[in-house]
Amino acid sequence: MKRFAIFTVLILGSFTLSASAQDWIRTGTGLGVEKIRLAVPDFKVNASEGNTQSLAMTFDQTLWNDLEMAGIFDMVGKSFYPMAPPGTPQDVRLKDWNQPPPNASMLAFGNLGVQGGYLNVQGWLFDVKNEQSPQVLGKQYHEEANDANARLIAHRFADEIIFRLGGGVPGIAESKIYYISNRSGHKEVWQMDYDGANQKQITHNGSIALSPHVSPDGSRIAYAGVTKDGWQIQMWSLVLGRNVSFPRFNGTNQSPGWSSDGRTLAFSSSWSGHSDLYSIDSSGGVPHRLTNDRGPDVSPSWNPKTNAQIAFVSGRTGLPQIYTMASDGTNVVRVTDQGYAVSPSWSPNGQFLVFAWVRHYGPGAPGASDIYLMDVASRQWVQLTHDGGHNDFPSWAPDGRHIVYQSNRSGRTQLYLMLADGTQNKKLTTSGENSQPNWGNK
Amino acid sequence: MKLSRAKWFGLIVALAAALAVSGCGKKKVATATPPPPPPPPAPTATLTANPNTINAGQSSTLIWSTTNATDVSIDTLGKVGPSGTVQVVPSESTTYRLVAKNQSGTQEATARVTVNPPSAPAPLKSNAGDAELFMDNMKDVFFDYDSYDIGGRYTAVLQEDARFLQAHPSISFTIEGHCDERGSIEYNIALGDNRALAAKQALVSMGISANRIKTISYGKEKPFCTESTEACWQQNRRAHFVYGQ
Numbered sequence: 001m002k003r004f005a006i007f008t009v010l011i012l013g014s015f016t017l018s019a020s021a022q023d024w025i026r027t028g029t030g031l032g033v034e035k036i037r038l039a040v041p042d043f044k045v046n047a048s049e050g051n052t053q054s055l056a057m058t059f060d061q062t063l064w065n066d067l068e069m070a071g072i073f074d075m076v077g078k079s080f081y082p083m084a085p086p087g088t089p090q091d092v093r094l095k096d097w098n099q100p101p102p103n104a105s106m107l108a109f110g111n112l113g114v115q116g117g118y119l120n121v122q123g124w125l126f127d128v129k130n131e132q133s134p135q136v137l138g139k140q141y142h143e144e145a146n147d148a149n150a151r152l153i154a155h156r157f158a159d160e161i162i163f164r165l166g167g168g169v170p171g172i173a174e175s176k177i178y179y180i181s182n183r184s185g186h187k188e189v190w191q192m193d194y195d196g197a198n199q200k201q202i203t204h205n206g207s208i209a210l211s212p213h214v215s216p217d218g219s220r221i222a223y224a225g226v227t228k229d230g231w232q233i234q235m236w237s238l239v240l241g242r243n244v245s246f247p248r249f250n251g252t253n254q255s256p257g258w259s260s261d262g263r264t265l266a267f268s269s270s271w272s273g274h275s276d277l278y279s280i281d282s283s284g285g286v287p288h289r290l291t292n293d294r295g296p297d298v299s300p301s302w303n304p305k306t307n308a309q310i311a312f313v314s315g316r317t318g319l320p321q322i323y324t325m326a327s328d329g330t331n332v333v334r335v336t337d338q339g340y341a342v343s344p345s346w347s348p349n350g351q352f353l354v355f356a357w358v359r360h361y362g363p364g365a366p367g368a369s370d371i372y373l374m375d376v377a378s379r380q381w382v383q384l385t386h387d388g389g390h391n392d393f394p395s396w397a398p399d400g401r402h403i404v405y406q407s408n409r410s411g412r413t414q415l416y417l418m419l420a421d422g423t424q425n426k427k428l429t430t431s432g433e434n435s436q437p438n439w440g441n442k
Numbered sequence: 443m444k445l446s447r448a449k450w451f452g453l454i455v456a457l458a459a460a461l462a463v464s465g466c467g468k469k470k471v472a473t474a475t476p477p478p479p480p481p482p483p484a485p486t487a488t489l490t491a492n493p494n495t496i497n498a499g500q501s502s503t504l505i506w507s508t509t510n511a512t513d514v515s516i517d518t519l520g521k522v523g524p525s526g527t528v529q530v531v532p533s534e535s536t537t538y539r540l541v542a543k544n545q546s547g548t549q550e551a552t553a554r555v556t557v558n559p560p561s562a563p564a565p566l567k568s569n570a571g572d573a574e575l576f577m578d579n580m581k582d583v584f585f586d587y588d589s590y591d592i593g594g595r596y597t598a599v600l601q602e603d604a605r606f607l608q609a610h611p612s613i614s615f616t617i618e619g620h621c622d623e624r625g626s627i628e629y630n631i632a633l634g635d636n637r638a639l640a641a642k643q644a645l646v647s648m649g650i651s652a653n654r655i656k657t658i659s660y661g662k663e664k665p666f667c668t669e670s671t672e673a674c675w676q677q678n679r680r681a682h683f684v685y686g687q
Binding site: 187208210211224226230231251252254255268270273274275296297298299313315318319320340342343356392393435436 | 588625626627628629631632633635636639656657658659660663
C-alpha cells in the first residue's frame with residue numbers, strides 16, 4: 001500500500017483538474033470536475049414589510065453558503081455583477097453575465113417579499129450561455145415569515161440547483177448532523193443543520209452519551225449511554241422525543257452502526273468477557289455474533305451500498321487497525337498495515353472508507369491523528385487533513401462529497417466540515433467540546 | 443436477554459486459564475544480528491533503587507543502565523530495554539536482580555528495596571466503616587499504553603487487595619476501567635472495559651466471588667489527571683476500585 005494519485009473517469013466528463021495537489025480523489029460524485037462558474041446575486045426585495053430586510057439577508061447568505069459549500073461551483077464574486085440585480089427573468093440581460101468579467105455559466109436569481117405574514121420567494125436558474133432557452137429551473141416558495149423558514153427556503157432552492165447541476169446527486173443543504181456535546185455539563189446527543197446552524201440538545205439523560213448514529217429514515221438515534229446497567233445501546237425516537245426501549249445485555253455495549261436499510265444494527269458488546277461485534281434486528285431480538293477474539297472490536301460501519309460488508313476496528317494484533325468483513329462475520333480482511341487506525345465510515349457509493357489514522361505511532365513519532373480516505377478495492381489511500389491536532393470520527397454526508405469530523409486543532413475538540421478531497425474546511429461548532437459527528441440522510 | 447452470570451463466569455475462568463497457558467500477546471522483539479567477529483566486549487550493568495527504603499504502599503524507582511548487552515531482563519519485570527526507569531510498589535522487602543547478556547558473557551546487578559511494615563499493624567480500625575476501610579486498603583492497578591495485561595508488579599498489588607477482600611466478605615464493589623486521553627473514544631471504552639475485566643478475572647482467580655464485583659469502563663471520559671504528560675497519562679491508565687455496586 002502506498003501513497004497514490006487517483007485519476008479516473010469523472011462523472012461529468014473528461015475534464016481534469018490542474019490542481020497543485022498531487023493527490024486526487026475520484027468520489028464518483030463530481031468532485032474534481034471542472035467547477036461550474038455560478039453567479040448568485042442577492043435576491044431582489046419586493047415589499048419591505050417588517051423584518052423583510054433581515055429575512056432577505058438570511059436567505060441570501062444561506063443560499064450563497066450552500067452553493068459555495070456544495071463543492072461543485074466556482075462562485076463568481078459579487079463585485080463582478082451588474083449594478084441592478086435581476087429580480088425576474090425579464091430583468092436578465094444574458095450579456096451582463098455570460099461574458100467577462102463575470103463570465104458565468106449559470107445564474108441563480110430571484111425575488112422575495114413578505115405579505116400577510118408569509119415569506120414569498122421566486123427563484124430561477126439560468127444557463128446564461130444558452131441564449132435560445134436559458135431557463136433551467138423556476139421555483140416558488142411560500143412559508144410563514146421567520147428566520148428559520150428563510151433558511152429553509154434557501155436550503156431547498158440550493159438543493160434544487162445542486163441536484164440539477166451536480167450529476168443528479170441530491171444536495172445536503174437540508175440534512176442534519178448528530179453529535180455529542182458537553183456544553184450542558186454532561187455529554188448528550190445534539191443535532192444541528194449541516195452548516196452548523198440550529199444547534200439543539202436532543203437527550204437530557206444527565207449521564208454520559210456517546211456515538212450517536214441516526215437511522216437511515218431519520219426517525220431514531222442509536223447511541224451508547226451509561227445506564228444503571230452500565231453501557232447500553234440506547235434508542236432515541238426523534239418522532240416521540242424520548243428514549244424508547246431497546247434490549248440490554250451484560251457487559252459493555254457501545255458503538256452502534258446502522259445498515260442502510262435500517263433493519264440491522266451492528267454494535268460492540270463485552271458480554272462474553274471481551275468486546276466483540278454483534279448484529280441485532282433494529283427492533284430488538286437476539287444478537288448474532290460476528291467476531292470472537294480477545295482484542296477489542298468496536299466501531300462497525302456498514303457498506304451502505306450493499307449492506308454485505310462491515311468495516312470495523314480491532315485490537316486483535318496490538319494497536320487498533322481497520323478491518324473489513326462480510327456482514328455475517330466471515331472473510332475478515334485487515335486493510336491498514338501500521339500505526340493506530342480507528343473510526344471507519346463507509347462512503348455512500350461503497351467505494352471508500354474514511355478513518356482516523358496515526359500512521360507513525362510510537363516514541364519520537366509526530367503522532368498526529370489525521371483523516372484518511374482509502375479506496376477499498378485497491379487499498380490505496382490519501383491523507384485528507386494536514387492541519388495538526390487530533391482528528392477523528394469522520395462521517396460521510398449522504399451526497400458522498402462531504403465529510404464531517406472532529407478535531408482539536410484549535411484547542412478544544414470541535415466539529416469541522418470538508419469536501420471529500422480534504423479542501424474547504426469549515427468549523428461548525430465553538431461552544432463546549434463537540435465530538436463524534438454522524439451525518440443523517442435527512 | 444441476559445446471560446447467566448454463572449455461565450459467563452465459567453467461560454471467563456476458562457479463558458483466563460487458556461490465556462495463562464498460551465501466554466499470548468507477547469510482542470516479538472526484533473534483535474539486529476551483529477556482524478560476525480570480533481566478539482563484542484562483555485556487558486556491563488548497574489541497577490539502583492531510589493529510595494531503597496519505603497513504607498508499605500509507597501513506591502520506589504528502579505534505575506538501570508547497561509552497555510553492550512543484547513538481552514536485558516529484571517526478575518519479576520521480565521525483559522526490559524538497555525536502560526530505563528520503572529516504578530515498583532513491592533509489598534515486602536524485595537531484591538531486584540538485573541541480568542544483562544550478550545554472546546561474550548553475562549553481567550548481573552542487584553538492588554534491594556526495604557519495605558517497612560505498617561507501623562501500627564494496619565488491620566483494622568474496628569470502628570471505621572467498610573467504605574473507609576475499602577478506600578484505605580484497596581490499591582488500584584495501572585497499565586501500559588494500549589495494554590490490558592496486568593503487569594508483574596500489579597499481581598502483588600492485587601494479591602494484597604484480594605487478602606483485604608477475603609477478610610471483608612460482605613463488601614461488594616465496582617472496578618472502573620480508565621484510559622489516557624490519547625486514542626479514540628470508542629476504542630478506549632473497550633480498552634477500559636478490558637482493563638476492568640482483567641482486574642476482575644485476576645481477583646476471581648484469587649478466590650474472590652465474581653458476584654461481589656461489578657465492572658464499568660469510563661474509557662477516557664473521567665480522567666484522574668488532565669495534563670498531557672506521560673506522568674498524567676500513566677495515572678489515567680488504571681483499574682480503579684470503588685466501594686459499592
